[in-house]
Amino acid sequence: MNLGIGFIFTDSLSRVAAVSGVLLSRDPHLAAIGFVFTPLTAFAQLPLGFLGHWWPELLRWNLTAVAMSAPFMAGTVIQVRGIARDRGCSTVLVVVLTALFALNPMIVMYAANGMSEAPFLFFVCWAVRRLIRWIRSDGVHDLITAGLALALAYLTRYDAIAPMFVAGALVGLISLLRYRPTAQPARGDSWWAAAIDVALVVAPGVAAFVAWSLTSWLITGTAFQQFSSVYGNSAILEQAGGNTTTAVERALFSLSEMAVLAPALPVLLLAAAILAIRRRDAEILVPVALFGSVLGTQSLLYLMDSTFPFLRFYITIIPLAFVLVVLLAPSRAPVISHRPGHAAPPPRPIPPNPGPSPLVALAVSMLVGSTAITTVAMGNARLAALEHSIASAIVPGRQDPAELAILRTFGAERRIAEYLDALNLPDGSVLLDTVEGFAVVTASNNPKQFVITSDTDFTKILDDPAGHGVQYILAVPNTKRGIADAVNRRYPTMFETGSGGVGALVLEMRNDGGTEPEMWRLYRVTGQLTPGG
Structure with missing residues (x-):
């Protein structure tokens, strides 16, 4: 896509330019990585970017960025597979869901283009998996890992601050419910235990937030360049003449973006919620809260005219739909924890495999249909402003002049x-x-x-x-x-x-x-x- 077709995303190549500034410029220094965006996407490219001394094509054709995004998106696929395996899903279901997720055209494109979506999805999916495990194991290691994943997500994208604090609220609520007033420890101790659990999942992200903001302030004099700099999103929107659409139109656009990425989501959410209530299974709260907070934040920012009408901002709805399908299957495997907590259930026999579930089979077929709808939508210029141009390179007979021009970017x-x-x-x-x-x-x-x-x-x-x-x-x-x-x-x-x-x-x-x-x-x-x- 990058070297053969020449379809290179602007934001991706701008991170490569930051890598060049850090390593290859006349004044190389780490602060050249920039402070408008959080640093991890560019920082992960530094080892390969150093080879640009001898192999300039790595930078010219955005290949250091691809070498960053592809492994992260592969890791995202592994996390989705891991959620299904932790649930005890059958091998056939695990393989089918893993393949469907990996072959989703949005997942493939954002694995290949060097954008921030790949590492962001990886860290959020990692946090979701660990928090689902924590609900069943009450294990401190799962909480610590979830907190680290959310901190790294913040160092990838600013909107990770939403799932970070939503995760803290969810963990605090579940911890309090686990220690009722009549149980041991005493109620005062239950509040203290809940506070410790919340700190484990939130503190790493708060530390990342403070460290990055403080570093930006010390070097540039501004703590939040994204919001105050002439290079930030708000400034770019103003320079482009602002958004002429109404708030209602922007709200409908956000809904349409989510609809083409996961049209089956309302049905999957309803079915998973009903089964969760019947099974008294709180695991559904994790993906809905974390992925949902990202989707809500992006929709709100666009509604406030503070971000762009891009399909990629709603990509987290894809793993949400897949995790909901996993949760339709009954839990058939224990979570192995090195430090299980007081609320971990006692070991129990693994129930026999009841065989293929018609509901799960129907849900998987809906995911197949959703993937087809996403593929078609990605060729629509209104719905997929960034992605649609590649269609003129891969769809026989399309050859749209405007799309061909973008391929010459x-x-x-x-x-x-x-x-x-x-x-x-x-x-x-x-x-x-x-x-x-x-x-x-x-x-x-x-x-x-x-x-x-x-x-x-x-x-x-x-x-x-x-x-x-x-x-x-x-x-x-x-x-x-x-x-x-x-x-x-x-x-x-x-x-x-x-x-x-x-x-x-x-x-x-x-x-x-x-x-x-x-x-x-x-x-x-x-x-x-x-x-x-």
Whole structure:
């Protein structure tokens, strides 16, 4: 998908650019990983990114990102399989569910594109599995592992803060119910026991939140760059002109996104809830609470016009549907815990396998139908704004011009990088802001030739490019996302006039990739630039 078709997701390649800044830039340092997004997605690429010294194609074609996302998504598949095995599902059901989940087109695409969905799904599914085990084992190890998984999920995506605190509330409630006033220990001790359980599952995430926010504040002066920076989502939406849809339309859109990813969910949820009540089985609360909190957070953010209409934000509904099918089957296996708690049930004989369940078989067939609906929906531009373009590369006869243009994304940036590489420039010769120019940096064989936003001396060089040896400035239109470009903020007429003619135009490259910016201009610095000019 990345190297053969050339279909590379923007956010994915921007993380690769952060890896390049940390390892390969003229000013390599760990803080170059950036603070607009949490760090784990880029941090996991650092070992392979180091090979970019000798193999630039790893960065140019987004392959370090793929080498990150594919194992994480494989781990997600293993967690879904593990939930079914922990339940004692039959081998046939485990194999069928595992294969269906692994072959879901959204799971395949987000395993292959280097985005944050793969590690995020892995950590949330890991937490779900461990909390389901804890309900049956009361084991401290399961609580600790769930807490660590949620902390790592937060270091992958900010919206993990929702399942983190929902998990804490759920654990606290279940712990209190396990120690009723008439039971031992005394009621005061039951509150203390519940508080310890909550701390085990929440404390790692709180520590991650504090550590990341504090680090961002110490280095950038802002604790939450995602919400206050000109590079954050809210700022990007404002630069794009804002959302013109109504709140009702946004709510319906969120529902439609969830409907095409898991159309069988209402039926599965109802059936699983009825069986859980009959069996007095609280395990259903875990996936509904954790996955549901992510879905609710994304829907609320979009309703508040604080995020984008992207299908990927609702991907957690897919594992939710699969886990609900697992919970339709009766529990037939004990949970093995090294430290079972007081509430762990005593060992009991494993009930005989009753054979195939018509209800479970019907649920699996519904998952097959859901996968087919998801596959069709991913080719719809309105429902799948990011994913639909690949259809023109794999569906015979489709060849949609707009989709083919998106498949050429970053082609112009690669040509600019080739032009600059051919000049054999010394370090620090080309000034650009990576808000738009990140793909030029990742495509280059010589990242050290660039002065980029994460360099510690970027602001000083931006004030006096000629005095610091800068020979070229790469400019983008001062519109839309280009408003946030540091060059445009310092020299507003750079793109139009070369900042009053001080820059000489040497290259103009139209973006044929169907994305922003529409045009690139490379200026050779011929004199002293005046800030604001």
